[in-house]
Amino acid sequence: MTTARALHHRRSTCRGCGGTKLASFLHLGETALANAFLRSEAEFAAEKRFPLEVVICSECSLVQLVDVIDPEALFSNYLYVTGTSDTMKVHNAEYAQTICGLLGLGPNDLVVEAASNDGSLLKHFLARGVRVLGVEPATNIAAKANADGVRTANEFFTTASARSLRTQYGAAAAVIANNVLAHVDEPVKFLAAAKAFLRPGGVVSVEAPYIEEFVEKNEYDTVYHEHLCYFSISALLAICERAGLRIFRVDRKTVHGGSIRMYAKAVEEAHEHAPAVLELARAERGRGFTSLARMQTLARAVDKQKSDLLALLRRLKSEGKTLGAYGAPAKGNTLLNFCGIGTDLVPFTVDKSPLKVGLFTPGMHLPVYHADELAKRRPDYCLILAWNFADEIMRQQAAYREAGGRFIVPIPTPRIV
Numbered sequence: 001m002t003t004a005r006a007l008h009h010r011r012s013t014c015r016g017c018g019g020t021k022l023a024s025f026l027h028l029g030e031t032a033l034a035n036a037f038l039r040s041e042a043e044f045a046a047e048k049r050f051p052l053e054v055v056i057c058s059e060c061s062l063v064q065l066v067d068v069i070d071p072e073a074l075f076s077n078y079l080y081v082t083g084t085s086d087t088m089k090v091h092n093a094e095y096a097q098t099i100c101g102l103l104g105l106g107p108n109d110l111v112v113e114a115a116s117n118d119g120s121l122l123k124h125f126l127a128r129g130v131r132v133l134g135v136e137p138a139t140n141i142a143a144k145a146n147a148d149g150v151r152t153a154n155e156f157f158t159t160a161s162a163r164s165l166r167t168q169y170g171a172a173a174a175v176i177a178n179n180v181l182a183h184v185d186e187p188v189k190f191l192a193a194a195k196a197f198l199r200p201g202g203v204v205s206v207e208a209p210y211i212e213e214f215v216e217k218n219e220y221d222t223v224y225h226e227h228l229c230y231f232s233i234s235a236l237l238a239i240c241e242r243a244g245l246r247i248f249r250v251d252r253k254t255v256h257g258g259s260i261r262m263y264a265k266a267v268e269e270a271h272e273h274a275p276a277v278l279e280l281a282r283a284e285r286g287r288g289f290t291s292l293a294r295m296q297t298l299a300r301a302v303d304k305q306k307s308d309l310l311a312l313l314r315r316l317k318s319e320g321k322t323l324g325a326y327g328a329p330a331k332g333n334t335l336l337n338f339c340g341i342g343t344d345l346v347p348f349t350v351d352k353s354p355l356k357v358g359l360f361t362p363g364m365h366l367p368v369y370h371a372d373e374l375a376k377r378r379p380d381y382c383l384i385l386a387w388n389f390a391d392e393i394m395r396q397q398a399a400y401r402e403a404g405g406r407f408i409v410p411i412p413t414p415r416i417v
């Protein structure tokens, strides 16, 4: 895969405020890139590993990684295709409905999505008669989107590309960044680029995993090299201020284990953040989302989850039970790597994404089989790595359950369901 070309550097400044007071609280070890699946056993020996360490900025409270991998290496042939999950289809339909309703969008309006992936979200705007433009750096995925009728420019989203695309396609009524802001090394520049694309009255909408679940539900497996920031509303406010945006609304969403969606306008049109948003930021400070001491408590809970999960899997194995796993998401690879769960404990995983079937997971090298294989191989217990889709997976795998198979949900604390 592409990891051999990966360039790694370590930041010494906060990517939210530029400050230098970064306090480390969680080190998940040297791990392989969570989306760098391997094609064959011959690739195992040359696999690269990079430190995975989480810090909090003492000034703006942004929780973030300091180890940065060259995005060309990370994203140029990315395997995560958003269109594969039923849950995301429902979420995307709602997203388009909300934006269209909020802005009263029609056939003359343009919606731009930065890092639009396979166009799964933009298709819902097309269905509502709105013009769309995706901007997607992964060549294979941009090509798929274009083939599916979602106009997509194959490039990184920067101020330069935003200006040039704006000249070509017109200004945007809305620029959407869905589950991408946390993946960019310079979020202030990214949001400034989104702002540069807007027409007067336009809105930037950003959805990102929310730090509440990371802190309170022990979701450390959402830490992987691509996922550089773990946003609180407090930290987002500081980033938006530096990007010339003001937040007027924040919604909570259940996707990706819990997310926030914010809506912002140019500072020239909204001089202050909305009072309700500032109140949300005050409330999260009271819950420790901006505190180093709270993050250190989380780190202790993470260590306990690891020892509990390993104890459970080893006990089941010692009792002669067979094991398998469901899903091959990035988060699953963090969990497998950090806990040291290899094929000796869990011999395989299964996944619905045809792009992952036939490959091996990064780091721990579990072979990935088609989802139908779970019911055929029928291990006694199945560890759900894509636990944020646990309900959907268990519904789809009713045959496996009826045949006596049991599921293990690893997060926040390991439990058999």
Ligand SMILES: [Zn+2]
Pocket (backbone or CB within 6 Å): 014, 015, 016, 017, 018, 019, 057, 058, 059, 060, 061, 062
């Ligand atoms: Zn900072």
